[in-house]
Amino acid sequence: SAADKGGWTSFMAKEVSEGPEAVANTLRGRLVDDSVALELGALDDAVLRDLDRIVIVACGTAAYSGLVGKYAIETWARIPVEVDLAHEFRYRDPVLTPRTLVISISQSGETMDTKMAVQHARAQGARTLSICNTQGSTIPRESDAVLYTHAGPEVAVASTKAFLAQVIGQLLFGLHLAKVRGTIDDAAIAEVVGELRELPDELRQVLAEQDPIKELAHWMSDTRSVLFLGRNVGYPVALEGALKLKEISYIHAEGFAGGELKHGPIALIEPGQVVFVVVPSPRHEPLLHSKIVSNIQEIRARGARVIVVAEAGDAAVLPYADIVLRVPLTLPMLEPVLQVVPLHIFALELATAKGLDVDQPRNLAKSVTVE
Numbered sequence: 001s002a003a004d005k006g007g008w009t010s011f012m013a014k015e016v017s018e019g020p021e022a023v024a025n026t027l028r029g030r031l032v033d034d035s036v037a038l039e040l041g042a043l044d045d046a047v048l049r050d051l052d053r054i055v056i057v058a059c060g061t062a063a064y065s066g067l068v069g070k071y072a073i074e075t076w077a078r079i080p081v082e083v084d085l086a087h088e089f090r091y092r093d094p095v096l097t098p099r100t101l102v103i104s105i106s107q108s109g110e111t112m113d114t115k116m117a118v119q120h121a122r123a124q125g126a127r128t129l130s131i132c133n134t135q136g137s138t139i140p141r142e143s144d145a146v147l148y149t150h151a152g153p154e155v156a157v158a159s160t161k162a163f164l165a166q167v168i169g170q171l172l173f174g175l176h177l178a179k180v181r182g183t184i185d186d187a188a189i190a191e192v193v194g195e196l197r198e199l200p201d202e203l204r205q206v207l208a209e210q211d212p213i214k215e216l217a218h219w220m221s222d223t224r225s226v227l228f229l230g231r232n233v234g235y236p237v238a239l240e241g242a243l244k245l246k247e248i249s250y251i252h253a254e255g256f257a258g259g260e261l262k263h264g265p266i267a268l269i270e271p272g273q274v275v276f277v278v279v280p281s282p283r284h285e286p287l288l289h290s291k292i293v294s295n296i297q298e299i300r301a302r303g304a305r306v307i308v309v310a311e312a313g314d315a316a317v318l319p320y321a322d323i324v325l326r327v328p329l330t331l332p333m334l335e336p337v338l339q340v341v342p343l344h345i346f347a348l349e350l351a352t353a354k355g356l357d358v359d360q361p362r363n364l365a366k367s368v369t370v371e
């Protein structure tokens, strides 16, 4: 009912607006002074020190959050991390030992594919950590340890605030693991912790600046195909932006890694093709930034209409972008939490402009408890 939506037109709109609280609540109690404090039960320090590999398993949006987690955990904890779709993992006899940690990510905790992947990992002797948003659900119960995200209940089929909380959960775990394994110094942890504390306010800022996105969505309601480009942690953001548009707007959308453009996707660029580009910080990632600016030049030269998501003050993108959506300054590993929000809002507004039911898209279920 309208009352449940708290005055919002849809659960999805309400849940997008709850992003700042989802992040704040997931951080609560886990940042102590300048460091992280996680209690992971059976996954104690000795077990964490002994790991030699991590596999993240999930489906849909949760799997894209896992791709962000991979970059952060590898960077900080210097341990190889792969991300696998749970159903692919389960049915190909993956290599697992007691020194492998399988991290499952699930909003509902009930996704059958993910649950079966966890059961398989355990049966093979691997360690299991569940990052989950639903207290007492099946997947956490079947795992060695759980790190709950606290995004609050998510009703809309398309996941939004839960994605933000899943990224935060993995950032916290990555810092904890790096601390335990001695691969990060206290000053580096303190810097990330300081930036994590800023995220809820920065998200409020992004949410307060939605009008250009709404205009854009209205103006684009007849668009038939949208491409999304990103590099590094911006790559999963591009994939998630594309997924959301498919799910609720029924528009053909694909996400690509910027470096892959010349290996195929550039053939799709013709005059008028809309491309969203997720741009890394020029302050922290000058090399990646210059590479994505080259990508933008290449597609622009072929007539693409370019919509850029870039940090405040990044002027290098201005000459090539038709539209620039700004996000506040943060650290590279935290950028996805801010950059994904304009893409979620874009999908929501475009579906709304097309008169679609954004909370109940056709053919999809919130939680897929069958194979």
Ligand code: G6P
Residues within 6 Å of the ligand: 059, 060, 061, 062, 105, 106, 107, 108, 109, 110, 111, 114, 157, 158, 159, 364, 365, 366, 367, 368
């Ligand atoms: C379904 C939903 C997606 C979700 C995926 C994984 O396909 O429609 O929005 O990302 O399941 O769900 P989970 O509850 O495991 O995160």
